[in-house]
Amino acid sequence: MTETMTRRPFYLRPPINILFDINRLEKLTPWNVNIAFLLRQFLSEMEHNGKVDFRASGVALDSSALIYLMKSKLLLTLQEPPAPPKMPTDFVPPPLFLPLRHELTSTTIQHLLAVLDEVLKGEKLAAIDRVVAQPVLPQASDLMPQFDKFMAELESQMDKLYAHLLDLVKGAGIIQFTNLIKGLPRIEAVRAFILLLFLAQDGLILLWQDEETEEIYITVGNLKIGKQPNAKLESES
């Protein structure tokens, strides 16, 4: 076997043989063929044998050109812009201009005043929101034990608040948020609010907000007052 191999011309041995098998060449992915390397190898082998084979050189050159062409073709297909989608043409008439009419509207300064009341309440809530917005959870970069400690602390606080809520409603009932935080310092009220959000997320309580009064109602226990699949705190629309 080895003898047969050695008797065959050098250019029929791998890897240079690729250049001399046209059928195989056409099935190759041209990017996997390093033409420069193969040709250098071919030349050094020829030099080593001390005999210039013009026929073999011609085939090698032809094959290299073919691979080059295949590469170019692929590149060109890739770079070709996608054919523009055929826009269906249809006559589009010029814009219709709406006839102008004088329009008196019914809104008065009294309406403006009526809503201002609500908005100023929202302004106070926004102040609370900003306190809420400050990072409550530790940063991701913090060590896990610290986070665990925080979660444990949070859970114990949640348990305490939930027990307090159950106590207030004696099993099941609705409490207003303002009643819950009556007399508490602001930071405590904010804390209670956050804990309520966690309790609602765990499905232990339901929260909803009256759009007009902006009062938040907390439902504790199974009241069976209409199904409410998700506990949610409605924001003002």
Add this chain to the structure above:
Amino acid sequence: MSDAEEKKLHNLSLLEAALYVAGRPLDINELRSVLTTRSKKKAEQLMEVLTEEYVARNTAMEILRLKDERYVMQVKSEFTPLIKRLVNRPLLSAGPLKTLSYIAYRQPITSKRVIEVRGQHAYGHVKLLKDMGLVATERNGRSIVLKTTDYFADYFGLTMDMTTMKRDLKRIFGEALKDEPQP
């Protein structure tokens, strides 16, 4: 001036004021109630007189009689481009208006086709036109199509009958095209 004449002038002014403040078409019953009369006929006759007076006065405003015994006051279309910018309510810009024209012209038409012809931004136009009540979706056999609404017909003083409306629109577009530089 006789009492009857004075009364008539007062009633004409009442109808004029009503159309002015409403800023929308008023039907004969609304107009009747402004006059505190039970007679439709009386209201109609007075509206005829007022409409004619507006024609004779030949000013910037006109009163149109719409289908179903409704009347509206508006600025004559020739003045629209010159004073549009003084209106303090967001008007439809040219893009949505063009989409509206196309829907009106080709209705009933699928929204798919509207997007094909007017491009992706027409999604927003159709939504806006629906929000404004100028266009509505309707089921037509198995497909859902867009149509202009009665409000649209009102707004442009067009009849609500689809065939007549389309004929009128073609005329309007034809006129508009005459003024347009041809592509």
Add this chain to the structure above:
Amino acid sequence: MSDAEEKKLHNLSLLEAALYVAGRPLDINELRSVLTTRSKKKAEQLMEVLTEEYVARNTAMEILRLKDERYVMQVKSEFTPLIKRLVNRPLLSAGPLKTLSYIAYRQPITSKRVIEVRGQHAYGHVKLLKDMGLVATERNGRSIVLKTTDYFADYFGLTMDMTTMKRDLKRIFGEALKDEPQP
């Protein structure tokens, strides 16, 4: 009719159409720009003619000359109570109205603060209010702030002078808020 007469009639109609659709007082510069004339005097003279014509016509509408060379078209007050109930379109829906009331009360105020208090949807409200000409942005030192416009003052019947307006608003708002604890 001579060309000059025809031109004059056209200009009178333009002014009429402008006052009609604006529904608010227009100042002499706005009226001038409708006529595309540089001459204040010409605009003033035409407004005189139009105002007199309205007096002569003796219909439901009148044109008034306000101070600061502003003119407004309105329904004569004697007709207002009879037709008020026909006006049923609000200027703004509840959300944008709330945002407007807040800006009016706290102006000049940064839009950042408005969003903080009124929420993310207030971006759209502020855009709408600006489009409607009720609110405008102004540079105040290094920051950009929101303020109500003259149109806002006109619409709600308040004086245009900012200090007086704020006092007016505070007085009105103060009365409305008497029971509220002040922030």
